[in-house]
Amino acid sequence: MAGEPLVEAECVTKTYPGGVVANDCVSLSIFPGEVLGLLGENGAGKTTFVSILAGILQPDSGVIRVHGRPARFSSPRDAVRAGIALVPQNPMLVEAFTVAENLLLAARLAGRRLTLSGARRLVASLSERYGLPVDPDARVWRLSMGERQRAEIVKALALGAELLLLDEPTTHLSPPEARSLLRLVRRLASEGRSVVLITHRLGEVLGVADRIAVMRSGRLVGVVGGREATREKLLALMFGERLAPGGAEAGPERRPGPAVLEVRDLWVRGEHGEWSVRGVSFELRGGEVVGVAGVAGNGQRELVEALVGLRRPQRGSIRIAGVEVAGSGPAARGRLGVAVVPEQRLGWALVPGKSIVFNTAVGFYASPRGPYRGAVVDWGEARRVSREIVERMAVKTPGLDAPVEAMSGGNMQRYIVGRELAKEPRLLLAMNPTSGLDYNASKMVDRMLVEAAAGGAAVLVVSEDLEELLSISDRIMVMNKGRLVYEAGRPFDPEKIASAMVEE
Amino acid sequence: MARIASLEVRLVERGPAERGNPLVYGLAGLVVGFLASIALGALTPAGVGGTLGALASVIGDPGKWPDALPYFFAIASSAAGLALAYRSGFITIGAEGQMVAGMVAAYWALGVAGAPLAAGLALAALTGAALGALVAALRVYLLVNETLSSLMLNYIVVSVLNYLVGGPWSAGGFTKTALLPPERTMTPGVAALLVTALVVAYEMLYRYTRLGVAVDSIGLARRAAETYGVSFARTIIAVAVLSGLLAGLGGGLYLAAVQQQLTSLNTFQSLGYGYMGILAAWLAGNVVVATLASSLLLAVLYLASTAFQISRVPWSFALALQAVIVLSVVSFVTLSRYRVVVRRLAMRKAAEG
Numbered sequence: 001m002a003g004e005p006l007v008e009a010e011c012v013t014k015t016y017p018g019g020v021v022a023n024d025c026v027s028l029s030i031f032p033g034e035v036l037g038l039l040g041e042n043g044a045g046k047t048t049f050v051s052i053l054a055g056i057l058q059p060d061s062g063v064i065r066v067h068g069r070p071a072r073f074s075s076p077r078d079a080v081r082a083g084i085a086l087v088p089q090n091p092m093l094v095e096a097f098t099v100a101e102n103l104l105l106a107a108r109l110a111g112r113r114l115t116l117s118g119a120r121r122l123v124a125s126l127s128e129r130y131g132l133p134v135d136p137d138a139r140v141w142r143l144s145m146g147e148r149q150r151a152e153i154v155k156a157l158a159l160g161a162e163l164l165l166l167d168e169p170t171t172h173l174s175p176p177e178a179r180s181l182l183r184l185v186r187r188l189a190s191e192g193r194s195v196v197l198i199t200h201r202l203g204e205v206l207g208v209a210d211r212i213a214v215m216r217s218g219r220l221v222g223v224v225g226g227r228e229a230t231r232e233k234l235l236a237l238m239f240g241e242r243l244a245p246g247g248a249e250a251g252p253e254r255r256p257g258p259a260v261l262e263v264r265d266l267w268v269r270g271e272h273g274e275w276s277v278r279g280v281s282f283e284l285r286g287g288e289v290v291g292v293a294g295v296a297g298n299g300q301r302e303l304v305e306a307l308v309g310l311r312r313p314q315r316g317s318i319r320i321a322g323v324e325v326a327g328s329g330p331a332a333r334g335r336l337g338v339a340v341v342p343e344q345r346l347g348w349a350l351v352p353g354k355s356i357v358f359n360t361a362v363g364f365y366a367s368p369r370g371p372y373r374g375a376v377v378d379w380g381e382a383r384r385v386s387r388e389i390v391e392r393m394a395v396k397t398p399g400l401d402a403p404v405e406a407m408s409g410g411n412m413q414r415y416i417v418g419r420e421l422a423k424e425p426r427l428l429l430a431m432n433p434t435s436g437l438d439y440n441a442s443k444m445v446d447r448m449l450v451e452a453a454a455g456g457a458a459v460l461v462v463s464e465d466l467e468e469l470l471s472i473s474d475r476i477m478v479m480n481k482g483r484l485v486y487e488a489g490r491p492f493d494p495e496k497i498a499s500a501m502v503e504e
Numbered sequence: 505m506a507r508i509a510s511l512e513v514r515l516v517e518r519g520p521a522e523r524g525n526p527l528v529y530g531l532a533g534l535v536v537g538f539l540a541s542i543a544l545g546a547l548t549p550a551g552v553g554g555t556l557g558a559l560a561s562v563i564g565d566p567g568k569w570p571d572a573l574p575y576f577f578a579i580a581s582s583a584a585g586l587a588l589a590y591r592s593g594f595i596t597i598g599a600e601g602q603m604v605a606g607m608v609a610a611y612w613a614l615g616v617a618g619a620p621l622a623a624g625l626a627l628a629a630l631t632g633a634a635l636g637a638l639v640a641a642l643r644v645y646l647l648v649n650e651t652l653s654s655l656m657l658n659y660i661v662v663s664v665l666n667y668l669v670g671g672p673w674s675a676g677g678f679t680k681t682a683l684l685p686p687e688r689t690m691t692p693g694v695a696a697l698l699v700t701a702l703v704v705a706y707e708m709l710y711r712y713t714r715l716g717v718a719v720d721s722i723g724l725a726r727r728a729a730e731t732y733g734v735s736f737a738r739t740i741i742a743v744a745v746l747s748g749l750l751a752g753l754g755g756g757l758y759l760a761a762v763q764q765q766l767t768s769l770n771t772f773q774s775l776g777y778g779y780m781g782i783l784a785a786w787l788a789g790n791v792v793v794a795t796l797a798s799s800l801l802l803a804v805l806y807l808a809s810t811a812f813q814i815s816r817v818p819w820s821f822a823l824a825l826q827a828v829i830v831l832s833v834v835s836f837v838t839l840s841r842y843r844v845v846v847r848r849l850a851m852r853k854a855a856e857g
Contacts (some may be wrong), residue, residue, distance in 0.1 A: 074514075308731055310727070310730060310731060329730075329733075329735070330730055330731055330732065330733050331733035331734075331735060333733075334732060334733040335733075340731055340732070342728075342731060346725075347725045347727055347728060348725070348727050348728050348731060349728060349731075350725070350728060351720070351721045351724045351725040351728050351729070352724060352725060353724055354720065354721075354724065358717070358720070358721075361717050362717060362721045362728065362729060362732050362734070363732050364732075365714070365717065365718075365721075365729075365732045365733045365734055366732060366733025367733075372714060375713045375714050375715075376712055376713055376714075377712055377713060377714060377716070377717060379712075
């Protein structure tokens with residue numbers, strides 16, 4: 001890269017309470033008009049580093065320079081004013097506001113003059129220009145994770161950032177949308193903006209990045225040119241050792257048993273009365289893994305909420321182990337042996353501000369295997385179960401009593417999956433269970449889902465990662481606009497599946 | 505963050521290893537608060553000496569300490585239940601009305617129907633619980649804001665009290681009823697012990713039963729709690745009933761141990777202890793058992809204020825001094841969790857170039 005760097009980080013160090021060194025003297029330059037890939041496994045320090053660049057966190061030591069001048073960001077507002085915008089892995093929008101109102105808020109905080117109508121027009125024009133469909137008047141709490149992510153990207157573009165930090169931006173996008181986003185990233189670079197693309201998907205950086213920086217255990221372990229980078233080189237830098245054997249394809253033979261979940265003509269309304277699930281019928285047997293593929297926002301979330309018991313269907317039937325549960329809540333389903341891995345970690349799978357031990361007690365609240373003797377909580381048992389989960393899933397945590405948000409996103413997910421599997425469920429409902437996990441961790445989770453099925457559980461995986469579904473599922477269904485539009489067993493035809501996902 | 509002249513002042517959260525003991529900090533705040541309030545006494549006709557003398561005559565005289573007991577158990581009976589409710593996100597201010605309702609129910613049982621003391625106290629508790637359940641049901645099933653409904657219920661209860669005191673139960677005049685017979689009264693000490701025991705029992709319920717798990721998870725992450733089988737409705741109704749039960753009982757105890765008759769009350773000020781309980785719960789960080797300490801603190805301050813009344817310190821100033829002490833305690837407790845970082849803006853701008 002020719003010319004002066006746009007942004008330089010010099011020996012940036014950040015240590016979290018509890019002694020975890022998230023960034024250990026990281027020095028990295030980002031040049032104008034380049035796409036820099038930032039790779040690393042969960043807990044490598046990538047999100048911490050970009051959070052420092054974005055002003056969300058302050059480093060303990062080190063210097064950040066913008067256009068050669070030292071900069072100190074005491075808040076994201078300072079970073080945005082300096083031309084740096086973050087698109088976070090978990091969207092950080094005000095849920096009660098519309099998309100346009102969120103942009104207005106960000107613009108005002110950044111000291112930019114903008115009216116609400118101007119914000120609406122800007123959102124509409126940018127979303128059309130860059131192929132990121134998002135309704136400026138939609139309230140954020142109505143949007144699915146994928147739609148929120150698109151809104152975040154549009155917001156960052158609207159703030160006119162010179163440097164965009166995209167943290168796992170394809171997490172909630174379908175394959176065609178992900179390809180479109182990567183094309184967008186190249187286009188932004190050609191327009192002179194710089195993009196840092198944090199991802200654990202090697203295929204994404206290999207096709208797109210000018211340079212690829214790899215982090216491991218808080219350190220920057222290598223920077224490779226886009227042309228010289230190979231999958232093997234990058235994996236070697238990321239892990240420093242042989243990779244775990246891949247694939248759940250070689251899993252144990254599974255013979256489906258009797259039906260565990262029977263859904264008949266299910267109709268579910270969404271947040272504002274629209275039909276989100278339209279006449280869905282399917283069966284799930286013990287011992288099988290069924291994947292539900294689809295672009296975010298096609299009713300998958302509402303389907304899972306209806307199956308969990310958080311949303312009452314208006315019509316239709318849901319039977320679990322022969323028991324009709326459509327009119328009952330999550331507690332009844334928990335007692336029947338249903339386990340849930342929700343889409344969102346903090347706030348849906350986990351209670352923030354509380355420890356792993358507490359979250360184990362919550363997770364097992366309705367389960368017959370919970371650490372309870374009647375109304376009394378056996379905290380010793382809860383602790384023992386928590387320790388087992390942490391060991392079995394190799395969860396990195398400051399301790400069983402530390403708040404769960406002290407763990408990285410990937411470690412939270414390991415714990416969540418481990419907790420749900422520890423219930424030895426009859427039915428496991430998982431939404432994006434490997435979201436934010438690195439290669440090794442994803443493979444481990446996939447293996448555990450398949451093993452759960454081999455042990456007799458019925459496993460339903462709703463995922464926006466088609467590769468994952470192709471790898472572990474016995475059958476794949478596709479949801480499109482609330483209906484099941486495609487269903488097939490092995491051998492899968494990925495093109496047909498992908499096309500069923502995006503066809504009108 | 506605040507900008508004051510050329511200074512930038514920020515509160516930065518301390519890491520777990522750096523945090524101070526909030527109790528130690530709170531005590532330091534108490535001492536500083538007392539010293540500050542004594543110094544501020546210079547502004548009153550009593551002067552510093554008079555203010556110090558008034559305080560010393562109460563706090564320095566062990567013979568007067570039992571006078572704090574009524575305030576203590578009345579405030580604690582409200583605060584403990586509120587702390588539990590607030591943890592679940594159920595922001596009720598109905599303890600005041602529940603106490604008054606408890607007093608009314610207890611007076612009916614003890615003074616009108618001639619029931620034994622225990623039955624009167626039980627009825628007081630159940631009345632408070634019923635009112636709590638009403639507020640919770642309105643919230644859970646009709647989405648009525650509990651802060652508003654509980655406040656309105658407080659006014660209704662006080663109006664009912666005033667009607668009864670001025671009408672059917674009047675002892676002549678409009679302001680009070682007849683006294684309870686002596687065999688249906690009790691000492692403040694026993695009342696305080698009973699409330700203390702119940703507060704400890706509530707703490708045990710919170711710590712060792714499903715209720716505690718439900719309360720905290722609903723309060724912090726309702727969606728997560730519900731996904732895994734915690735019932736929002738049952739949890740809210742449970743905390744509201746528990747809170748009302750203790751507050752109602754507190755009212756019955758206050759009647760039997762202190763007032764021994766009903767008197768008319770101003771609708772808005774009411775008895776006051778239910779509202780003080782809100783402050784005590786907050787000072788205790790919504791930790792149930794810690795409300796015993798915060799209630800004791802407020803009781804001592806209340807007692808000190810009464811001492812000011814017989815000195816030359818004006819009543820309004822006495823209230824201001826209470827506020828200074830409370831503010832000092834809160835500030836010091838905050839400092840145990842946060843560091844104050846002050847930077848000069850001119851230097852910061854230079855560093856940025």
